[in-house]
Amino acid sequence: MCGIFAYLNYNVERERRYILEVLLNGLRRLEYRGYDSSGIAIDSDLDAVEVSLKEAPYESAFPLVFRQEGKIESLVGSVYAEVDAMDLNLEKPFSVHAGIAHTRWATHGVPSPRNSHPQSSGAWNEFIVVHNGIITNYEVLKETLIRNGFNFESETDTEVIPKLAKFVFDKAHEAGQTVTFSQVVFEVMRQLEGAYALIFKSPHYPNELIACKRGSTLILGVKELTDISNSGALFHDVKALTTNGQPKELFFSSDLCAIVEHTKNYLAIEDSEVVHIKDGCVSVLKFDYDKEKPASVQRALSVLEMEVEQIKKGNYDHFMQKEIHEQPHSLTTTMRGRLKHNSVLLGGLKEHMKTIRHSRRIVFIGCGTSYNAALAARPILEELSSIPVTMEIASDLLDRQGPIYREDTAVFVSQSGETADTLLALEYALENGALCVGITNTVGSTLARKTHCGIHINAGCEIGVASTKAYTSQIVVMVMMALAIGADRISTQARREDIINGLSDLPNQVSEVLKLDREMKDLAESLINLESLLVFGRGYNYATALEGALKVKEVALMHSEGMLAGEMKHGPLALVDETLPIIVVATRDSCFSKQQSVIQQLHARKGRLIVLCSKGDAQSVCPGRSCRIIEVPQVADCLQPVVNIIPLQLLAYHLTVLRGYNVDQPRNLAKSVTTQ
Template sequence: MLVLVLFKVTSLFLQFIIFTGDVTFSQVVNEVMRQLEGAYALIFKSPHYPNELIACKRGSTLILGVNELSGQKSGKSFNDVKALTANGKPKELFFSSDLCAIVEHTKNYLAIEDNEIVHIKDGSVSILKFDHDKEKPASVQRALSVLEMEVEQIKKGNYDHFMQKEIHEQPHSLTTTMRGRLKDGAVLLGGLKEHLKTIRRSRRVVFIGCGTSYNAALAARTFVEELTGIPVTMEVASDLLDRQGPIYREDTAVFVSQSGETADTLLALDYALENGALCVGITNTVGSTLSRRTHCGIHINAGCEIGVASTKAYTSQIVVMAMMALAIGSDQISTQARREAIISGLFSLPSNASQVLKLDSEMKELASSLIDSESLLVFGRGYNYATALEGALKVKEVALMHSEGMFAGEMKHGPLALVDENLPIIVIATRDACFSKQQSVIQQLLSRKGRLIIMCSKGDASAVNPGGSCRVIEVPKVADCLQPVINIIPLQLLAYHLTVLRGFDVDQPRNLAKSVTTQ
């Protein structure tokens, strides 16, 4: 498909040169853009126009990095690179679809907007704005931004893979996510401060995301409803667009995306903006399209995530949404004790994450026992239904093993027929309001000779596995609504070790990309 698209673009390009005659490079590209539909990010280089290069985009991500700008102040407007060269030194220019790719070379960048054209000619840079209704694009002034990222973040260090590194970074990433936001028993979210009253008056909160980001929002749904008293609905971005589902002016639409560039999420954002909803962005990428287009938002500050399978961003997203719920519901006296307990639990999360990472060797041993299995089921409910979905997704996307996360309450409505002594089943049964129901699920699975792996809170092994016939994973107990942050880590480790043992690429799984920038 990519080859076909490039062939069509090249054909259009050559047609304009052949049939139009004496035209400039920018005129040719302008006419090609007029014919193109859908999302793209393109760079044009032609022997017909030596010493020139043109880049343009619509829908997809395109970053321009500019090197050797130490003598210039960030944020200086420009439309010619000479304005950036006060010291007279030559500059390097980089085009990329991801900020992580340019951090080794420069921290100064420009996020190209839709329908903008970057024209490099004889050492100068012009930025133009394409308009379908105008024959010539207009020159525009743009400002550079500074990338808040260190080179060390994109290196593996002492780890074998980025996914492994990012799993073990979670105590640190959780700390940075909360840094400066929890003070004197209150939550301070500068990105939401001016809009809290509007959110509190909302008819409903609509969480919109894809993949892991959707699962993180699902993990947050219950406690957002509990702490704010506002109904919460969940939307997969692509499904919302397919259905043209109702979004109202009285809604608060919360868009969750690690990269801030997910195509379906951004299209759903445009749809919500057209319908007049207040749009909140939750992303890991400063300067991303999502952060620029939403009315307000929160950066999760998890640090650069290189591995395709999201790990530390997932746990930081849940924590950010917990803090958001605390901030929105801070005016309710009836939930004050509950809020204080959750805030106390947030402070202890990094240390508990460190504790659960000690299960690494145990998860490797478990992975070796599952290496020949063809399928894996993960049962969860309540706060941990999302954990079941996310754990199964991790196994599916990196270990290339069929796995399904299932709502335990639906076990008798079909899934129970799959149970036998060969199919491995993980049951998440940590202490919360659903604990007794999960105990019942375990008994029903055991009575059908199920091959169970039970995740429980420390000290509960005998309560969930009285006969001692099952493998048990004990994790630290935290506030029930924060338990998904802890519970997902052993499943991330399991997926990682399964992938390594099965001989697959951990950081670049087959057919997948880190940021899904096409529909």
């Protein structure tokens, strides 16, 4: 779960300082994917290494690699310090230059400069690589390379990749063969097992870049620097880039958010595709283990529907704060064009709706917050469709090899669309013949491409590691999915109309809840020194309890547990005393009277209660105001989890800030869990 970025300018003059800033800023946009170390690679000046080049195995510029432990700004400071020390000319212009960059979330080896990327083949940096993913057979490859005279400096699995590239190159050279950059990369890919996105740079092939992927996200961004108003086909076909020779800037990135400020024209690279940039030309080749020569692939560019403002904090102090307060807008965009005259239109499911309605069961599969969102939507889907709905945590499904049948509809929920366990579960479900539906926030993601059909939640870019607006939009999308599946049932017509009316007004209700910001900060101040928090919910709001506790846990670094209130007397009641804060979600739904009973029992045991209830219910849930009350608007029961989670998101945010932690970059976590 790292971030990789690359920038190549062709036939357009850019100073070295500009190139550095593009690379470093690309890493800033990707820092949510990993922030324990980072690095970049650019070209030196030929005259700066003139003496050394007499011994170098190539005649092009020597690649400079800068690596540093810590946040991106640590790298920025060290890069400019090193540049000054070596008297490197930052004003030198390049008409063509290829640079690569990486921000790391450690998997193999502790955070340190030697374990940071780019990783090198050794002396002279003949091959350097940035990598997102895990190479599962790296130990075997490492042993083979050591036997062939290679020395390893890092603890990473990545280091075998550039060394393997040099091994392939040297063998060909010794045999008197000329080998192309793409041929080297193809041979390396034949040896690698695991999930990866890779970008290669080599002075043997100056001003070229090669990218490839298997399982991890990789995006190509294209910016033409000429007037294209009369050449509409130019951005339709990537192949057109191989023929025009026009000035252009090309980008590789792990995420669209790092290229949106440069261009909106992009290509989501598919698994086993190799993208080779040479002389300003882009070649897309398909790697196949069974074929010696790769096939050329014709791909179309897409246009990114994202604005630069979405990746900036604006007037907010943190991205998490911004994204919490963006929820009225994200919910509006999620529903836009989908609610029509008391009906729901989901074009992504239209062709498969008959199959879904005749499913033996619907299986929701996800991890973390996405799993919780599906759990919140399960009751309404069961009610409106009368189809059994089961829940699966992706990793547990894989561990058990749980049964998935051809008659099942498997719904995969993932904000990024790249969650490793969810994607592995998707492969498992496809192998077993189930209809696979994807629900994701990321256009062009692996989940979006590999499922049979799906729904884009359209919540906008989410940069804070702790998911907030994606969670509420996921719930709304799954409620709309339930409405669409049950649209053929006359008996539920009135119920569906009430929910649709509630959806239309939901953004306004969420705006009302956000006015609790100051109140939740006050509550956070009263909890700042405590070590634990319990959240009780049931029915629709069992998911609210789980998600609220998860938010506090992942950003405020405070122990918190979400619990099913119906299980209170089967163990958790033993924890209750006058010091442990307990949040009880008790808004109006079919479980309301049961939650009133839970509150009474907790109160009888002197529990320190915080009750989240519907407006006007304070006296009925907590006579005498013996509890701390949080009042929220009442909406349709299946939509109440959207409203109820927001005070808990605000609580988690304020707890984190007051406790002095980084709310956007929690300890040990990163945004897109693309590795196991």
